Amino acid sequence: MGKFTYNKxxxxxxxxxxxxTHLLDKLLDYESAKEAHSKKSHAAVDxxxxxxxxxxxxxxxxxxxxxxxxxxxxxxxxxxxxxxxxGIKGLQNIGSPATSQxxxxxFGTVTHTHWSYCGAEMRGTDRNMSRCxxxxxxxxxxxxxxxxxxxxxxxxxxxxxxxxxxxLLGSDIIKYNPFVRQVDNPIKAEKDPCVFIPALYPxxxxxxxxxxxxxxxxxxxxxxxxxxxxxxxxxxxIITAEEIVPPSAFRNDNKGVVIPFVYVDAVVEMxxxxxxxxxPGLYYWPRRLWEKAMRHWTYKEGAMDEFYETFIVNxxxxxxxxxxxxxxxxxxxNSRRLTKAEEYDNEDEGVxxxxxxxxxxxxxxxxxxDQFKAIY
Amino acid sequence: MTEQRPANPLEMIAYVLxxxxxxxxxxxxxxxxxxxxxILAKKTHAxxxxxxxxxxxxNPMPGAMPWSVGGPATxxxxxxxxxxxxxxxxxxxxxxxxxxxxYAQIDMYGNVNTHMIGGDFHNYKNRLTGSGGNNDLSSLAKxxxxxxxxxxxxxxxxxxxxxxxxxxxxxxxxxxxxLVGGGPIAVITSAGxxxxxxxxxxxxxxxxxxxxxxxxxxxxxxxxxxxPSGEIPVTSVPTQDIIxxxxxxxxxxxxFTSMPS
Numbered sequence: 126m127g128k129f130t131y132n133k134x135x136x137x138x139x140x141x142x143x144x145x146t147h148l149l150d151k152l153l154d155y156e157s158a159k160e161a162h163s164k165k166s167h168a169a170v171d172x173x174x175x176x177x178x179x180x181x182x183x184x185x186x187x188x189x190x191x192x193x194x195x196x197x198x199x200x201x202x203x204x205x206x207x208x209x210x211x212g213i214k215g216l217q218n219i220g221s222p223a224t225s226q227x228x229x230x231x232f233g234t235v236t237h238t239h240w241s242y243c244g245a246e247m248r249g250t251d252r253n254m255s256r257c258x259x260x261x262x263x264x265x266x267x268x269x270x271x272x273x274x275x276x277x278x279x280x281x282x283x284x285x286x287x288x289x290x291x292x293l294l295g296s297d298i299i300k301y302n303p304f305v306r307q308v309d310n311p312i313k314a315e316k317d318p319c320v321f322i323p324a325l326y327p328x329x330x331x332x333x334x335x336x337x338x339x340x341x342x343x344x345x346x347x348x349x350x351x352x353x354x355x356x357x358x359x360x361x362x363i364i365t366a367e368e369i370v371p372p373s374a375f376r377n378d379n380k381g382v383v384i385p386f387v388y389v390d391a392v393v394e395m396x397x398x399x400x401x402x403x404x405p406g407l408y409y410w411p412r413r414l415w416e417k418a419m420r421h422w423t424y425k426e427g428a429m430d431e432f433y434e435t436f437i438v439n440x441x442x443x444x445x446x447x448x449x450x451x452x453x454x455x456x457x458x459n460s461r462r463l464t465k466a467e468e469y470d471n472e473d474e475g476v477x478x479x480x481x482x483x484x485x486x487x488x489x490x491x492x493x494x495d496q497f498k499a500i501y
Numbered sequence: 502m503t504e505q506r507p508a509n510p511l512e513m514i515a516y517v518l519x520x521x522x523x524x525x526x527x528x529x530x531x532x533x534x535x536x537x538x539x540i541l542a543k544k545t546h547a548x549x550x551x552x553x554x555x556x557x558x559x560n561p562m563p564g565a566m567p568w569s570v571g572g573p574a575t576x577x578x579x580x581x582x583x584x585x586x587x588x589x590x591x592x593x594x595x596x597x598x599x600x601x602x603x604y605a606q607i608d609m610y611g612n613v614n615t616h617m618i619g620g621d622f623h624n625y626k627n628r629l630t631g632s633g634g635n636n637d638l639s640s641l642a643k644x645x646x647x648x649x650x651x652x653x654x655x656x657x658x659x660x661x662x663x664x665x666x667x668x669x670x671x672x673x674x675x676x677x678x679x680l681v682g683g684g685p686i687a688v689i690t691s692a693g694x695x696x697x698x699x700x701x702x703x704x705x706x707x708x709x710x711x712x713x714x715x716x717x718x719x720x721x722x723x724x725x726x727x728x729p730s731g732e733i734p735v736t737s738v739p740t741q742d743i744i745x746x747x748x749x750x751x752x753x754x755x756x757f758t759s760m761p762s
Contacts, residue, residue: 195571242633255628272589272637295678318679
């Protein structure tokens with residue numbers, strides 16, 4: 126008998142064979158997560174390495190990788206590209222949202238999906254994701270809502286086996302999630318249906334932050350989303366940071382320092398590590414690039430090969446994305462200006478947010494620079 | 502732009518949705534038209550309302566139209582930003598008055614699908630985004646307002662997947678399922694506004710937009726729409742002042758309120 130009992134009906138709904146349930150076990154396996162947490166060095170030592178070394182050392186074939194940030198906000202996308210580049214295969218992906226897994230599927234990087242949300246809101250539904258889940262390029266192992274998954278990560282951080290939720294009741298999601306179980310609230314006199322959400326322990330997470338010290342203490346500005354809980358839960362934690370500050374910086378001002386160094390295995394200095402997404406306070410969303418992704422690269426069967434050529438082969442890192450795809454130093458200046466104006470840390474009066482949307486009949490489809498003009 | 506064009510269907514939806522907000526309320530905002538409605542309400546009749554987003558943002562200062570529920574405009578000078586789990590916790594704990602959400606399909610009991618269209622879970626026509634926060638808000642919100650375009654493809658007899666519970670199979674079934682949130686109180690569409698008949702919990706016409714007859718509304722629905730007793734009111738339209746605010750200040754680029762060509 127396995128370590129966990131899964132609802133047979135749910136397994137059948139998801140077409141998960143009973144021999145495959147080992148794929149599910151690791152996400153729930155508190156003992157192995159605790160062991161991993163116990164084994165890592167608990168000393169405050171210099172953990173800085175390169176992104177190539179960090180991915181090579183800590184991301185292994187078949188790992189459960191957690192998406193962090195919020196889809197295209199403070200998400201370590203440049204590190205995900207390095208995972209693809211290194212040819213790592215067979216990852217499970219979980220996160221709420223878990224939008225970033227889409228572009229890792231066509232290349233065999235991600236093969237199993239825990240799904241709460243994939244898409245780019247009004248930029249469009251993700252046809253690549255739709256296609257890949259249908260043709261078996263990725264297998265959906267569980268369906269979630271944002272909140273219920275957030276509760277699973279939070280339970281891990283709280284140090285409890287799980288918690289009772291009032292989400293998912295009456296929905297079809299619960300029929301497609303082998304991890305959760307409808308139960309009765311044991312303390313209520315009247316029947317009170319709840320959903321038990323177990324603590325979730327992914328294998329590895331990469332979290333992109335504004336600042337870290339060399340030990341791994343990490344500071345975030347803007348939405349944390351689920352990242353503090355995920356950092357507490359994951360067996361392996363890589364921090365990529367826009368900048369590395371001396372430890373004295375956090376001793377003098379600990380505002381926004383939310384991840385303690387003991388969780389962290391590796392610290393990578395990685396300016397612009399959230400590209401092709403945005404970074405609060407630092408750089409704005411490359412809108413035409415993302416529109417091209419949703420409306421062209423994900424759109425037709427085979428177009429993702431071009432995505433691979435563009436981001437993985439022709440760009441060796443995030444600096445190449447800036448230089449070759451976004452417009453170089455002018456993009457840097459303008460994107461900082463736009464994000465600060467939108468956040469109202471810069472004067473926004475007169476700042477022009479207009480740009481030409483990338484469309485499927487775009488006259489300049491290769492121009493992904495946002496065609497900004499206001500700055501010069 | 503000083504054009505005197507009347508509101509287009511999306512602008513009309515945004516306006517009618519904004520009218521659901523009372524000053525002083527906390528409203529949980531989904532992506533798209535709910536953002537437009539929230540900002541319009543704040544700039545017009547409800548300056549003291551608070552917008553809350555699933556990315557954790559709270560009460561941003563009015564600014565540009567957000568491009569995402571996680572974008573900077575949703576936490577522009579927010580005094581604080583909550584983690585996601587705590588943000589949804591506010592609904593359960595009674596601090597949120599209303600939630601606004603979109604749908605891809607909706608049935609007569611207000612059950613919503615944002616998962617997949619056509620066929621089944623493995624063999625669909627189109628896979629959509631999945632729940633995101635849709636299920637959480639529908640499960641927990643004190644009151645829920647659903648918003649979107651109306652067509653027989655969207656107003657369906659049975660949704661292809663219940664992402665988010667409305668009144669499930671009607672009557673008391675929502676309560677019996679253990680759901681603590683009150684369920685949908687209104688559906689705002691391109692044709693009219695709907696409420697739910699208190700006993701059966703079936704969708705009922707509340708008002709129809711100018712020029713929309715009950716027959717036309719019914720043609721745009723895959724299930725029978727209940728009618729109220731007596732005359733069906735005509736939805737009030739935005740004044741030119743409000744249309745101007747919507748076009749000039751709220752969504753000047755028409756991100757969410759320009760009609761798809």
